[in-house]
Amino acid sequence: MADTNAHRHGLEPFLASVESAAEARVRVGVVSDRGFLTLRLDPRNGAATAAARILGQPLPPASSAYTEVVHRVYWLGPDEWLIETGANRAAELISELSEALAGRPAAVNDVSGGHVSLRVSGVDARTVLAKGCTLDMHPREFGPGQCARTSLAKAVVVLSVADDAPTYSVIVGRSSSDYLCRWLAHAARPHGVRFSILQDT
Amino acid sequence: MLRIPCPCCGERDEAEFRYGGEVPGSIPQTDVGDEAWADYLFARDNPKGLVHERWCHSHGCGQWFHVVRDTVTHRIHAVYGVGEPRPVVDCSNESQADGGR
Ligand SMILES: [Zn+2]
Numbered sequence: 001m002a003d004t005n006a007h008r009h010g011l012e013p014f015l016a017s018v019e020s021a022a023e024a025r026v027r028v029g030v031v032s033d034r035g036f037l038t039l040r041l042d043p044r045n046g047a048a049t050a051a052a053r054i055l056g057q058p059l060p061p062a063s064s065a066y067t068e069v070v071h072r073v074y075w076l077g078p079d080e081w082l083i084e085t086g087a088n089r090a091a092e093l094i095s096e097l098s099e100a101l102a103g104r105p106a107a108v109n110d111v112s113g114g115h116v117s118l119r120v121s122g123v124d125a126r127t128v129l130a131k132g133c134t135l136d137m138h139p140r141e142f143g144p145g146q147c148a149r150t151s152l153a154k155a156v157v158v159l160s161v162a163d164d165a166p167t168y169s170v171i172v173g174r175s176s177s178d179y180l181c182r183w184l185a186h187a188a189r190p191h192g193v194r195f196s197i198l199q200d201t
Numbered sequence: 202m203l204r205i206p207c208p209c210c211g212e213r214d215e216a217e218f219r220y221g222g223e224v225p226g227s228i229p230q231t232d233v234g235d236e237a238w239a240d241y242l243f244a245r246d247n248p249k250g251l252v253h254e255r256w257c258h259s260h261g262c263g264q265w266f267h268v269v270r271d272t273v274t275h276r277i278h279a280v281y282g283v284g285e286p287r288p289v290v291d292c293s294n295e296s297q298a299d300g301g302r
Contacts, residue, residue, distance in 0.1 A: 063209050063262070077262035078209060134214040148210065149261050151217055156260045 009116045010174065014181050014195075021192030025124040028184055029198035031117040035090030036171070037083040038076075039097065041106035050100045054093070055083070066147040066160055074147045074158055074171075082158060084171065087112060116177040119198060120184070121167040124191040129159070129168060131187045139164060153183040203270075206280050209262040221255030223247070224267060249273055251290060 011030055041047040043061065052058045057069035059081055066074040071093075072084040085093060090112050097108045120129060130137050132153035139161075142148070147160035147169075155176040160169045172180050185193060203215040223245045229237045246252070252272055257265045269279040269290050279288045 064211075077264055080263065134216075150213065151260050 009177065011116070011177060011181060014178055015197065018181075018185050018195050020194045021189075023192045024122060024194035025191040026120065026122040026128050026184075026188040026193045027125075028181070028188070028193060028195045029119040029121075030181075030195070031119055031198045033087040033199065034115070034117045035085045035087040035093075035110070035112045036115045037085070037090060037094055037097070038109050038111050039081045039083060039106070040079055040108075041101065041104065042079055045104065047101055047104045047106045050104070051097060051106070054096045054100045064146050064148050066145065072160075072169075074160060076149050076158070082171070084117065114174050116172055116174050118170040118172065118177075118181075118184075119162070119167060120170055121165055122191075124188070125166055125168055128184070128188045128191060128193075129170075132183065133159065135159070139166070153180065153187075155180045155183075203275060203277070205256060205258075205268060205277065207258045207261060207264070208266050208280055208282055209264055210258060213258065213261060217258060217260035219257040219259040221257055221265065224253040224255055251278065253287065 009030055009032065015030070039051060039059075041051065043059065048059050048061075055071060055073060057067050057071065057073060059073055060067045060075040063075055063078075066072055070085075071089075074082040074084070076082050083093070090110055094108055094110050101108065126137050129152065133150060135142060135148055135150055142161060144161045144163055147158060149156065149158050151157070152159060152170065152172075155172050157180070158169075158171040161167075162169050170180070181195070185195070204212050205215055205218055206212045207218075225241055225245070229241050249272055252270055254268045254270055255265060256268050257263070265283055267281045267283070267285075267287075268277055269281075269288065270277050278290045281288055
C-alpha cells in the first residue's frame with residue numbers, strides 16, 4: 001500500500017527535503033490511508049438517526065464537537081459533517097449511507113482524494129499552531145473532543161484536539177497541504193520539529 | 202480586524218467571513234416598475250451608525266446570518282439568523298456621541 005499512500009497525499013518531495021531537529025518539541029505526522037466523506041442532511045428529520053445507525057455512533061449535534069467511536073465524525077455546520085475513516089472503508093460506508101438516506105434530502109460524497117490528515121503533537125504543538133490560528137486554543141476553551149473549521153495560516157482546516165498531550169488533528173485540503181507543511185516547518189523551527197509518515201491509526 | 206460572533210461557532214476573526222452587504226428592504230411586487238426594482242437591487246442606505254448586514258462564515262460553518270454593526274465604532278450590537286425578526290437594538294450607542302447619523 002505504500003505506493004498508494006504516497007500518491008494520495010503527494011507530500012514526498014516536501015518530506016524528502018525537510019530537516020529533522022535532533023530534539024523535537026513538535027512532531028508532525030502525515031497520516032496515510034485516510035478516507036473522508038462529507039455528509040449533509042437536515043438533522044430535524046429522521047435522517048440523522050438513519051446516518052447514526054450506519055455509522056455506529058451519533059452525529060455530534062452541538063457545534064464545534066466531534067465524536068469518535070468507529071469513525072471520527074466532525075461537526076462542520078448545522079447541516080454538515082465530515083467523516084474520517086480508514087481509506088479502505090470509505091467506499092463501503094458511502095454505499096451504506098447512500099442506501100440508508102435514499103429518498104431523504106441528504107447528500108453523502110467521497111472526498112478522500114481532496115484531504116490530507118496531519119497529527120501535530122509535542123509539548124510546543126499548541127504554541128506553534130496558535131501562531132497561525134485566531135481561535136483561543138487554551139485547553140479550557142478548546143480541549144479534547146472539540147473541533148473547528150477555521151483558518152490556519154492561510155489555509156482552511158478542520159482542527160481538533162485528540163488528547164491533552166496535546167495532540168491536534170489538522171485536516172487540510174490536499175492542494176493546500178504542501179503549503180501548510182512548509183508553514184508548519186517554518187513556524188516550528190525554533191521549537192525543533194520532526195516530520196514523519198504515520199500509518200492509519 | 203473585526204471579531205464577529207457567528208451564531209453557530211462563536212467569535213471568530215473577520216478574515217473567516219465573507220461580506221454580503223447591507224440587507225435590502227423587502228422584495229417588491231413584480232408590477233411596481235423598473236425604478237422600484239433598481240432601488241431594491243442596487244440602492245443602499247450606507248448610514249453612519251447602525252446597519253444591518255449579511256455575513257457568511259465561509260471558512261467555518263458556511264452559514265449566512267445577519268449582523269447589526271455600527272459603522273462609526275465597528276461595534277457589533279447583535280447577530281441574528283436568516284429568517285429571524287430584526288432584533289430591537291438600543292441606539293444609545295457611541296456613534297451618537299461622536300455626532301453620527
Ligand atoms: Zn460559524
